[in-house]
Amino acid sequence: MHIPENYLSPATCAVMTAVMVPVWVHAVKKVNTEIPKKDVPMIGVGAAFSFLGMMFNVPLPGGTTGHAVGGTLIALLLGPNAACLAVTVALLIQALLFGDGGILSFGANCFNMAFVLPYFGYFIYRLIAGKSEKKSRQLLGAAVGSYAGINLAAFCAAIEFGIQPYLFHDAAGKALYCPYTLNVSIPAMMIGHLTLFGIAEIVYTVAVYSYVKTIAVNKVSGNAGKMVSENGIVDNSQNIKKKPIFILMAVLIALVPIGLLAQGTAWGEWGSDEIMKITGLSYVPAKLGTGWSLSSVFPDYTMAGIPDAIAYIMSAIVGVAIMIIVFKVASSLIKGKTDYQVK
Amino acid sequence: MIDCNDICYAYEGVPALRHVSFNIEEKECVVFRGPNGCGKSTLFKLLNGLIFPEVGTYTFQGELITEKTMSDQLFAKRFHQTVGYIFQNSDMQLFCSTVIEELEFGPRQMGLTDEEIDKRSKDVVEMLGIENLLGRAPYHLSGGEKKKVAIGCILTMNPKVLILDEPLAGLDDRSKKWLSEFLLLFKKTDKTILIATHDRELTELLADRVIEIDENHLVKS
Amino acid sequence: MIDCNDICYAYEGVPALRHVSFNIEEKECVVFRGPNGCGKSTLFKLLNGLIFPEVGTYTFQGELITEKTMSDQLFAKRFHQTVGYIFQNSDMQLFCSTVIEELEFGPRQMGLTDEEIDKRSKDVVEMLGIENLLGRAPYHLSGGEKKKVAIGCILTMNPKVLILDEPLAGLDDRSKKWLSEFLLLFKKTDKTILIATHDRELTELLADRVIEIDENHLVKS
Amino acid sequence: MIIKDSYVPEWMLQEEKYSPKMDHDGFIIRSLMKIMSLLSEFRSNAALKQSYFSTRAKLIATILLIILECTSTNMFFVYIIFAVVMVALSTLKGQSIRKIIGSAMPAAVFSALIVLPAFLMGNHNLMVTVVLRVFISVTMIGIMSVTSPWNEVTGSLKVFHLPDIFILTFDLTLKFIMILGDICTNMMTAIRLRSVGKNNRKESALSGVMGTTFLKSHQMSEELYGAMICRGFDGKYNRRSTRFNKHDIIILIVMIILVLLFIFLNFMQ
């Protein structure tokens, strides 16, 4: 679902970024006031899970691949505002360091995966799970929520792709950016997400969520099942045990090369070198071929001369570490929130 | 006049003040008491606008004291003139090269005339009995002498509120007696006085009210 | 044990001690009293071999303490282990980066084994009730906490003579009481104690003898 | 010394009618404060809790890694070190991370400026290799210094058989810098509190302050030295030998792996 550089017109990118600005502002404000300072690094852990989730590529017959995003998962654990920030940072690091998703299209990617996905997924979860203490209800909510979230996000991405040829084409009618119209882009995106990728997201969300809930939460306070209070904020009275979470993360990092089994590129994520061969198009859209792009340190999570699997693991390690660093730094910038309770 | 509302402060996450609230009226004399490390000095630094509460608000004469209001130069200067603060460690409070310069620093900053400055420092010198120290370097004085000079250089600024952190520590009996009496007199002149001290006699002599802070950094009530 | 004979000392020509003579026997507890600036701290520095008399002689256990004898490293080390000195300004006395290191510095310099050092510092920590300060940086402590640490780091060296300059200044009532009682106990263990203090109660409690210095830096007799 | 009993001068009885004027002392004071706070920053570094690994092991590991990383001709090895450093960094506190990155970034930018000509002439590789190496090295030293108290670092220098006098000088210098920083911060506070108006003789006031600071620090260092002497200090350094602890095994294992990788990547391929 990562929209690469030059698939969207700069105008579209600008609009999407403009939409995201108030969302980011709102999320930062909320997180700032509602999440205790010491829990902010946990958002980094959330971002790391999202980042890892996106590295597990699932192949779809026909040569394309997709992946889970994990946005709903973070929303369930830390609230949708924290999830928005977490996914944003994950996307930023992917774009800057690994060339996954464009810099200009960063706003659009965030709109789909950091805004639509977690907030909608969380909304659906609340609708189903409500205030229920029952674990099955909660897991059902997590499943449906994450599925709905990723699909709405994919739909948004499809529309962003699809409207490009209508709006931006040259005199001969050749598209300047993404060449596919809505009637192609929507089914192309949705078929994958309604089936395999949606299921991947469900599996990833429910598996991690139930693991974290049952193992990683101290049962001292009695209602261990409920980590998120009414307004979607981490319940302060509960201590999240960190060790099992990091063990899980290490396991996931070790497993990331599985994502390499899926050969091929996700729909809409081709490089300009691949596009003619894969799509059977008779031309390379003008701006798509010649547009600006950043050369990243580890393009597509690989390094020249290094076995892909090792490079992939290295990418995962570096990405996860950087994400935790980012949020730890952020938490140190937040003032106050010392615990003034007398022990 | 001084309004502290639910103030919390921590040094790198270690609380030094917890939910401290009190009110001090003009012309009151309040003694702060509590075991070592309970946060008296920290509270005084806060009341002097040197540090700012993490939680809660501090209002002085109806004006909120925050990092922002204190960054206004004129306001800060006015505030520092109004509130005189005598450090617990007077070593750190003296920075001029002679005692007389030390005494004149404040009034000179305030733009008083030379005669006025002379008069003020002369009066203060007389009050404190430090005539023989005038030409000396402050950092070479004895512990008690330093304290007296520190008190003197605040008095020449004629503040309305006097905040004293352990004023009697290290003073000899005569100076102690003198300072107690002086503070008593000072109290009668419409000034507000805040003192942190472990001295019982001084407390009995002066305090209109005692605010106790306990080892958990809470104000006892 | 401690013999001062007609000692004079001046800071850059300004006298701080004038013809001071006295004798202190082993196991005595002597309180030095006098107004601020009379020269108590100067005298103590002298008794610790940090400065040397301009006129007169200072003999410790029959050995003359001069610049020359103190430049003998072995003698100096032995002397400093025997005489424990607690500064008036504990800020100046603490130089390690954590409290525990501070406590262990002395015994370590004496070359004790690790177990012994551990035991000593543990005992002292318990006595002073400063368990919660161990990992802290000494310069971030409150005034009273610093004093306790300063006392602690001398006690770990187990000196025979204890010289305390204003030990009670800035301590809270509980610590004051504790320290007075501790000194009383210490006194009973064949140790010699020299104290400079303005505190009457402590003087009454401890002093076998009071030596008064007046503002002219002379010992009254 | 005569203390006049119960006498308060006239002016003290009146309330001060005073309204301050603007002064332009902000700049000097602020820039001074900057320097001072830097010094006291130095001091706060010395105060640290027990760290997981021994300082000695960290010192050796840091030096070894810097040597390996700088001599490796294989970029992949540098990337591996980068990953290791990032993971190590991510275990620290946010405050410390900020400090480390705050010193590593300028170093990286500076080295980038130095290799810029080569980059413009087409040697793009150099940019990544040099800048990344510099960033890694400075970050590693940063992690080392942030997680270990200074005195332990200087103490660990004994591992390399440096003479006592060198370690002592190093240590005392650090200590005196800290004292200076401490004096300065406190005095700046005192000055700020009493700077309630316009100072027309700023230069002289400022030079007076600087002079006093110097004299004071001199006096203080003397007193401090006295304090050390009183506690049996004789120029020799007896300190708790910073031994290796059991956690150092982890560092040892990582080191062995990295050295093997280094040999494999640089000489076997």
Ligand SMILES: Nc1ncnc2c1ncn2[C@@H]1O[C@H](COP(=O)(O)OP(=O)(O)OP(=O)(O)O)[C@@H](O)[C@H]1O
């Ligand atoms: N700069 C600092 N950094 C870290 N902790 C500090 C700092 N200053 C004070 N503290 C801690 O904050 C607490 C309160 O200190 P404070 O100096 O306010 O105590 P106090 O009430 O004045 O004690 P005392 O009677 O001993 O002077 C103490 O536990 C002290 O160790």
Ligand SMILES: Nc1ncnc2c1ncn2[C@@H]1O[C@H](COP(=O)(O)OP(=O)(O)OP(=O)(O)O)[C@@H](O)[C@H]1O
């Ligand atoms: N380093 C110095 N340089 C110059 N003069 C000094 C120095 N130290 C002390 N003095 C002066 O020597 C005299 C004696 O000082 P000392 O510190 O011994 O007094 P004290 O009896 O300890 O007083 P207090 O009770 O105030 O501590 C004082 O007049 C003091 O100003």
Ligand SMILES: [Mg+2]
């Ligand atoms: Mg205090």
Ligand SMILES: [Mg+2]
């Ligand atoms: Mg003295």
